[in-house]
Amino acid sequence: MMHSIILAIATRYLSPLIFLFSLIFLFRGHNSPGGGFIGGLLAAGGFVLYSTAFCVTSAKKKLIIDPRTLIGIGLLISFISAFLSLFSGKQFMTDIWWEVTLPLLGKWSVGTPFFFDIGVYFVVAGVTLTIIFSLSEE
Amino acid sequence: MQILIVLPIIIPFATAIIAFLARKWRLVQRVWGTVGAAGLLIVAVMLFKIVHQDGIQSVQIGQWPAPYGITIVVDLFSAVMVIMAGIIAFTVSIYSLIDIDEQRLAFGYFPLLHILLMGINGAFITGDIFNLYVWFEVMLIASFVLLAFGGRRLQMEAAVKYVTLNLVSSALFLAGVGILYGKIGTLNMADLAQKLAIEPQSHLISSSAMLFLVAFGIKAGVFPLFFWLPASYHRPPAAVSAIFAGLLTKVGVYALIRVFTLIFVHNLEFTHSLIIVIAGFTMVTGVLGAVAQYGMRRLLAFHIISQIGYMIMGLGLFTPLALAGVLVFIVHNIIAKSNLFLISGIVHRLRGSYHLKEVGGLYKTNPGLAILFMIPALSLAGVPPLSGFFAKFILIKAGLEVQNYYIVAVALIVSVLTLFSMTKIWNEVFWKDMPVSIDKKMSTKTNLTSKQYILLVAPVCMLAIITITIGLGSEWIFGVAKQAAEQLLDPTDYINAVFGGKS
Numbered sequence: 059m060m061h062s063i064i065l066a067i068a069t070r071y072l073s074p075l076i077f078l079f080s081l082i083f084l085f086r087g088h089n090s091p092g093g094g095f096i097g098g099l100l101a102a103g104g105f106v107l108y109s110t111a112f113c114v115t116s117a118k119k120k121l122i123i124d125p126r127t128l129i130g131i132g133l134l135i136s137f138i139s140a141f142l143s144l145f146s147g148k149q150f151m152t153d154i155w156w157e158v159t160l161p162l163l164g165k166w167s168v169g170t171p172f173f174f175d176i177g178v179y180f181v182v183a184g185v186t187l188t189i190i191f192s193l194s195e196e
Numbered sequence: 197m198q199i200l201i202v203l204p205i206i207i208p209f210a211t212a213i214i215a216f217l218a219r220k221w222r223l224v225q226r227v228w229g230t231v232g233a234a235g236l237l238i239v240a241v242m243l244f245k246i247v248h249q250d251g252i253q254s255v256q257i258g259q260w261p262a263p264y265g266i267t268i269v270v271d272l273f274s275a276v277m278v279i280m281a282g283i284i285a286f287t288v289s290i291y292s293l294i295d296i297d298e299q300r301l302a303f304g305y306f307p308l309l310h311i312l313l314m315g316i317n318g319a320f321i322t323g324d325i326f327n328l329y330v331w332f333e334v335m336l337i338a339s340f341v342l343l344a345f346g347g348r349r350l351q352m353e354a355a356v357k358y359v360t361l362n363l364v365s366s367a368l369f370l371a372g373v374g375i376l377y378g379k380i381g382t383l384n385m386a387d388l389a390q391k392l393a394i395e396p397q398s399h400l401i402s403s404s405a406m407l408f409l410v411a412f413g414i415k416a417g418v419f420p421l422f423f424w425l426p427a428s429y430h431r432p433p434a435a436v437s438a439i440f441a442g443l444l445t446k447v448g449v450y451a452l453i454r455v456f457t458l459i460f461v462h463n464l465e466f467t468h469s470l471i472i473v474i475a476g477f478t479m480v481t482g483v484l485g486a487v488a489q490y491g492m493r494r495l496l497a498f499h500i501i502s503q504i505g506y507m508i509m510g511l512g513l514f515t516p517l518a519l520a521g522v523l524v525f526i527v528h529n530i531i532a533k534s535n536l537f538l539i540s541g542i543v544h545r546l547r548g549s550y551h552l553k554e555v556g557g558l559y560k561t562n563p564g565l566a567i568l569f570m571i572p573a574l575s576l577a578g579v580p581p582l583s584g585f586f587a588k589f590i591l592i593k594a595g596l597e598v599q600n601y602y603i604v605a606v607a608l609i610v611s612v613l614t615l616f617s618m619t620k621i622w623n624e625v626f627w628k629d630m631p632v633s634i635d636k637k638m639s640t641k642t643n644l645t646s647k648q649y650i651l652l653v654a655p656v657c658m659l660a661i662i663t664i665t666i667g668l669g670s671e672w673i674f675g676v677a678k679q680a681a682e683q684l685l686d687p688t689d690y691i692n693a694v695f696g697g698k699s
Contacts, residue, residue, distance in 0.1 A: 130217035137213060150202045151258040 062111070069111035076104035080179075087175045094175035098182025105183075106190055114194050125187035132180025139173035200246065201255045201270055203239045204278045204317040207232060208285075212310035222301050226293050229306035233289040236313065237282030244275040248676065252683065252693035254323065262323075262694045263384035269323035269694055272680035276523065277320045277450055280530045283662065284442045285313050287655035291538055292435040294648045300433070303345050312338035312439070319447050323694055325373055325459075326383045328451065332369065332415070336362050339444060342436050343428060354428035361424040365414035372407030375400055386694035389458045389687050397462055405460040405467055412455065416448030418508055419477035422501045426485065429500070430493035430550070434541020437493060441500055442534030446526055449507045453522065456511060457684040464514065472512030476603055479505030479610040486617045490552045492540045492625065495617060496533070499576065502610055503529050506591055509603055513594050519681035521590035524673060528583035528666055532572040535659035539569050542652050543625055545644055552621065557630035565653065566626040571660040573622065575667070577615035583666035590674065 080100035087093030109117035121128075143152035155169035199206075211232025218224040247253055252271040256262060270278075289309070296305050315335030322328050336359070344355035377383055379400050380391050392401065410421065417425040425445070429437050452471075460467055482502025489495040507529070510522030540550060542565060547555040559566045575582035578589075588611060595604040644652070666673055683689055 126219075127217065130213060133213045134217070137209065144199055149198055149255055149257065149259050150206075153258065 065111045069107055073104045073108050077101055084175060084179050088171055094178030095182050098179040099186060101183045102186035105187055114191055125184045128180050128184030132177045132184055136174050136177025139170045142170050198255055200243055201253050201268055204321060205314055207236045207239060208310040208314035212307040216304060216307040219304055225301060225306050230289040232310055233285040237286045240279040240282035243270060244279055247272055247275040252689055254693045263382050263387035266327050267323035267384060267694050268321050270321050271683050271690055273684060274320045278317055280527060281313060281316050281443055284439055284534050287658050288435050288439045291652060291655045294651050295433055295435040295541055300346055308338050308342050316443050316447055320450060323385050324383055325385050329369055329373060343432050351431045354431035357424050358428040361414055365411045368407050369411035372404045372411060375404040385458055386691040390691055392459060402463060408455050412448045412452045416452060416504050417445050417501050418474050418504055419481050425501060426494055426497040429497040430491060434537060438534045438537035441537045442530045445500055445504055446530055449504060453511050458687050468512050468514050471508055472603055475505045475509035475512050476606045478508060479606055483610045483613040492550045492552060496536050500533060510591050513598055515594055515598060516681045516685055518594035519684055520677040521587060521594050523677035523680055524590055525587035528587045531659050531662050532575045535572040535656055538656050552624035555625050556628045559626040568656050568660050571663055573618040575663045577618050578611045581667045583663050586670040
């Protein structure tokens with residue numbers, strides 16, 4: 059593969075930015091454009107950029123865990139978030155919201171749809187990376 | 197209580213997730229996959245008990261009231277189908293412990309199996325027509341991977357045929373849903389039933405009905421849309437083909453019955469007479485196709501088609517007795533058919549071939565297996581007192597009651613031809629001596645330890661016992677089926693369950 063210094067340097071600065079951006083998309087989900095799906099795609103995009111600039115093995119090292127495990131974790135998070143409503147006597151998959159006061163950030167409301175979105179984020183990132191890594195290895 | 201209704205979807209999903217995360221530990225996979233299937237069976241029986249005692253149950257997912265949210269509805273028909281899925285899941289899981297090789301296991305056989313089960317159960321218990329589409333897709337994707345993995349070329353060819361035809365079917369299904377939504381403005385099946393009852397009949401509704409008929413017809417494998425089925429079902433490992441043969445086509449039949457008893461019932465002389473004609477052709481072509489076959493699984497695959505004909509015939513006759521017959525028939529057929537595919541897998545293990553000309557002499561070496569084969573085979577042909585006899589008896593009685601003698605004659609002739617096919621397998625596989633020319637080559641193939649053999653035969657035994665039990669306890673089963681048929685023909689209970697229990 060051709061190795062470009064410009065791309066490599068740019069990627070060093072860009073990929074953390076892309077990753078941060080994907081988190082912003084994830085957090086603003088639910089009520090405004092964004093959410094787990096698009097966030098997950100962006101996060102995967104960051105790693106794909108890294109793998110084109112350097113190589114697949116180093117991108118895998120950056121990811122630390124196997125993208126397939128990521129899929130499993132994501133599914134598990136979404137699954138549990140669908141279950142939480144049952145403990146407060148509501149029907150399956152009903153949304154529950156909590157008011158959380160954080161230092162500096164003020165009042166936030168956190169709900170099960172957000173956890174569901176986090177799960178989706180992991181699944182989408184995991185699936186995309188599994189596909190792209192296995193394609194670029196061949 | 198509420199949670200029990202969604203558990204048939206949740207249990208396979210949870211099992212799949214955990215099996216997927218534990219994919220490196222094969223022992224965990226095997227144990228967990230089987231435990232999950234057993235859990236599904238237990239939940240299915242509990243659910244059936246509740247529905248049998250207290251009537252139709254429903255849940256509004258996420259507390260969005262019907263018709264806006266997705267409703268999960270379980271009536272007797274659905275509950276029986278979920279039990280069937282549980283039985284097949286459990287027996288096939290045990291069989292898979294031996295039948296599925298390490299490579300497929302590492303690739304994720306058990307997660308895929310349980311995702312497939314989730315799709316099947318979801319299709320059985322959903323009360324929303326678009327949600328039904330989603331479950332069909334879940335099923336299609338999981339079954340496609342199950343069919344294709346293992347990577348042999350012939351298997352790939354089968355998978356491509358399968359997925360192409362099923363994608364066409366999905367597109368038609370979606371088009372039908374689109375037309376219906378454009379015309380009526382709702383996707384909830386109970387709501388559709390209510391609104392179509394007061395809506396004047398139009399060509400749009402009829403064309404939507406036909407799109408559904410074709411789409412589900414492809415899934416169910418009816419004439420003339422069945423050709424993908426015998427082209428693909430004989431390729432994957434025996435465990436996979438058993439679960440496909442038992443459950444996948446029946447989901448298509450289930451959807452046909454649901455849609456043509458709940459939604460499209462206002463143009464009976466058009467839709468349901470067409471269904472009867474299709475049923476007749478399906479029976480005949482299926483059984484004639486089987487006569488020419490010499491591959492054991494191909495032959496059995498053609499019989500799936502002819503048996504589907506019987507089910508569709510009951511739907512076309514559209515009397516309480518006929519629908520009860522369909523139910524008994526589906527129950528009998530799922531058990532017997534999966535069992536035959538499992539046995540064909542054991543024959544393959546013992547003799548190294550599926551081809552009838554290359555095997556033989558099993559009666560001498562494995563008389564127990566021969567008897568185990570006789571039970572589902574004779575049941576399929578309709579010999580009393582096994583399950584198939586009562587199922588066919590009810591259907592034919594229903595046919596005589598509405599004086600549709602043509603379809604009754606076809607059903608009887610096809611039954612005789614089925615017996616002929618089963619005798620052919622019996623003669624070739626069990627009775628005749630092992631062909632001399634390949635005797636030496638194949639004799640090395642018998643490399644099953646007795647522990648492995650027991651694990652392969654145990655599920656076959658279970659299914660055979662169920663076949664006999666259905667035959668002997670047919671009165672009770674017929675009672676349940678009659679109740680279910682009444683629920684199907686009078687949808688007020690179903691509609692009340694969806695809208696009444698608002699919480």
